Amino acid sequence: MHAETDRIFRFAPSPNGELHLGHACSALLNHDMAQACGGTLLLRMEDTDTQRSKPVYEQQILDDLRWLGVRWTGPVRRQSDHIADYQSALNRLKKLGVVYPAAMSRREIADFVAGAPGWPRDPDGAPFYPGRERELDAAARQKLLGSGKPVAWRLDISKASKRLQAPLTWREHGRGPQGQTGTINCDPAAWGDIVLIRSDGQVAYHLAVVVDDALQQVTDIVRGHDLFHATSLHRLLQTLLGLPQPRYTHHHLLSDGEGRKLSKSKRDLSLHSLRSGHSPADIRNLIAESAKI
Ligand code: GLU
Numbered sequence: 001m002h003a004e005t006d007r008i009f010r011f012a013p014s015p016n017g018e019l020h021l022g023h024a025c026s027a028l029l030n031h032d033m034a035q036a037c038g039g040t041l042l043l044r045m046e047d048t049d050t051q052r053s054k055p056v057y058e059q060q061i062l063d064d065l066r067w068l069g070v071r072w073t074g075p076v077r078r079q080s081d082h083i084a085d086y087q088s089a090l091n092r093l094k095k096l097g098v099v100y101p102a103a104m105s106r107r108e109i110a111d112f113v114a115g116a117p118g119w120p121r122d123p124d125g126a127p128f129y130p131g132r133e134r135e136l137d138a139a140a141r142q143k144l145l146g147s148g149k150p151v152a153w154r155l156d157i158s159k160a161s162k163r164l165q166a167p168l169t170w171r172e173h174g175r176g177p178q179g180q181t182g183t184i185n186c187d188p189a190a191w192g193d194i195v196l197i198r199s200d201g202q203v204a205y206h207l208a209v210v211v212d213d214a215l216q217q218v219t220d221i222v223r224g225h226d227l228f229h230a231t232s233l234h235r236l237l238q239t240l241l242g243l244p245q246p247r248y249t250h251h252h253l254l255s256d257g258e259g260r261k262l263s264k265s266k267r268d269l270s271l272h273s274l275r276s277g278h279s280p281a282d283i284r285n286l287i288a289e290s291a292k293i
Helices: 021-036 055-068 083-096 106-114 138-146 157-162 205-215 230-241 280-286
Strands: 008-011 040-045 099-102 152-155 169-172 182-185 195-197 220-224 247-251
Touching: 008 021, 008 220, 021 040, 021 055, 021 220, 021 247, 021 280, 040 055, 055 280, 083 099, 083 195, 083 205, 083 230, 099 138, 157 230, 169 230, 169 247, 195 205, 205 230
Parallel strands: 008 040, 220 247
Antiparallel strands: 099 152, 152 195, 169 182
């Protein structure tokens, strides 16, 4: 068990748009929980989506957080600076034989799925990978790797699950979208063969988040309900990589009054636009309901 003052929290926005009220809720919860136990709050930029991440958004996020009164410790970790860490995690998974190179492009997958009604999808709605490269023998795999075709590295969810020695669980300190709390049974198979490293060499979120939380010695993950189901996958990757299990607390997502989740496209609810006409205390009041765990 960690001493209360050793607890490390993190806020990990993706700098691909403006922060909205939902992010403010997450940032303030992490900040307040860290303060309450005398722990530490870290800030991490999850900027591996090179198409959508922009320095201007990162600057705006730093500005908005400071205005809100969120204070963090140490330098900001930027995922794009740490590709070697993710590659080394991938190498460990290669040694375990639970990953494979997959050559179908996003377009090819979409075309396949368009002709296959009812094709299974993961909790985020992405179709399961329809390619068959997981079945290639070592020689055929080498041939594919030598062919010059861009390949992504995918987790073989079936092989990975078979390596588990005990059923996977996590302890939920908040509540899930259906009120789940306490010990939660993981269901990583619901995610299919997810991408770990993209065909352009960039790391995908699920691998990066697990590696970074361990490297930064994060003890407490406080994030929205939208990532509740992803925790199954994160627990699987932690177990395969021999990484410690943090405490998980998932919080409510803010809705727009009609029950719809707030999204970055709703510019009117961006923190930046709310800053004219509202004080940080007003923002705390606006999110008070959702900020209850
Ligand atoms: N970067 C993710 C987001 O902005 C958050 C990831 C996490 O908290 O695990 O939604």
